[in-house]
Amino acid sequence: MTVLNGSKQQEARCLAAALWNLGSGSKIQAEQITKIVATREHPLKQGEHSRVDLFVALDLGGDSRQLAVEVKVDGPPSNRQLASMAEALGNDRRSELVLLTLGAAQASRIEPDGNAPTAIKRWTVADMLGLGELVTAASPVPTEAQAWLAELEREELRRKRAWTDEAALQGCGFRERLMLAYRYGEAAKVLQVSNACWEVSLQRHGVVLHGKSSHREVPGTNVTLYLEVADRTLRVKAGAWYDDSDARAAAEPLRPLITHALVARGFSVKASKKSPGSSVTLLSIDPEATDWPPEAFIDRLQRVHAAWEEAPWPS
Structure with a gap:
């Protein structure tokens, strides 16, 4: 005291x-x-x-x-x-x-x-x-x-430089976790202008950029479909957050619909392994793409969110 x-x-x-x-x-x-x-x-x-x-x-x-x-x-x-x-x-x-x-x-x-x-x-x-x-x-x-x-x-300088090319960041005291958090945080601010809500989440397994405004409920279940950048890859995920449902099994009937909507918009889509779980990846979107340069990263998130909004979701 x-x-x-x-x-x-x-x-x-x-x-x-x-x-x-x-x-x-x-x-x-x-x-x-x-x-x-x-x-x-x-x-x-x-x-x-x-x-x-x-x-x-x-x-x-x-x-x-x-x-x-x-x-x-x-x-x-x-x-x-x-x-x-x-x-x-x-x-x-x-x-x-x-x-x-x-x-x-x-x-x-x-x-x-x-x-x-x-x-x-x-x-x-x-x-x-x-x-x-x-x-x-x-x-x-x-x-x-x-x-x-x-x-x-x-620290403030590191935040401002987070979107600098990684090759130019040597000796700046960055850890990947810190750099990604700052990068994703700045990207979320830009995306907010287009009414898309993305949130940085610090998970034990790493930093993710969670598409909060992309949440869609699987009809007749408590399973949520959503977009997320995890392991630096843009993904379609399914989460059973409110009960012990098998998220993959519940979301599987919608996977072809989502794939078609994304491919129609020019995205490459890769199906994930069909392992069960309460929070699973259904699809990886443009899995070979990187998060650099930042303009391309943000543009990809804007386009995938638009495709997601336009998809014919079942009621």
Whole structure:
């Protein structure tokens, strides 16, 4: 636990006010703050998903504010965890829960759990860099703060360079997982303009670009058909997310229809192995294509989404 004291009280007030203002819909002034208590691994309640990474309590001379910050670095944010924390914090204008995403987590969706998605303010590396001068001024060891900010600047540079030709990225500190997350995240922003919703998902087996707006239910089942880029290949997949159905068996009657629609649009299509499962690949689309250059990658996703929308889906 850290309590406001020492020679940097005003600097700490300025940083605390800036953090609150960035994370909430209301504004406070540094001069209003009379006390700051910052706690790491703060318990919001008992049990699972109870501890938030950083909890900042502000005393405003009779009034108060509480800012809870959950941090994700490369790992996927969880809706279940965030919903639990939001519930524990309560629905109060004086309390805010913020998700700070660093690394690949900046591009990742909040992983769903079947419940309503949690509405939450999200911070990124760019937000932290914007507070750089305040962070350095308030730090008891400015050189450590400067080193942290320098690493964040390198991370932001990696994000901006993610669509650079891979041959030119040697020595930039990329891991494939990080590069793909950033690439897919930027592609999703471009595709959103054409009303196609794609989401980056950080899975244990790798990074995927999930076509959320491509979801189609197999009639009479709880099986969902959808588009996804996995293992750097564009695929048609089937998922049984709500029961123990065999997704492949349920989707198999629709495979010829989907194949015909894609081939008619000029795509090459390859059928996958017919192994059963709850989440399976039915078809690989243009399996020899690469995700470079980015313009070709995005164009392919736009065209396949258009073909998907125009396919004569059974009711």
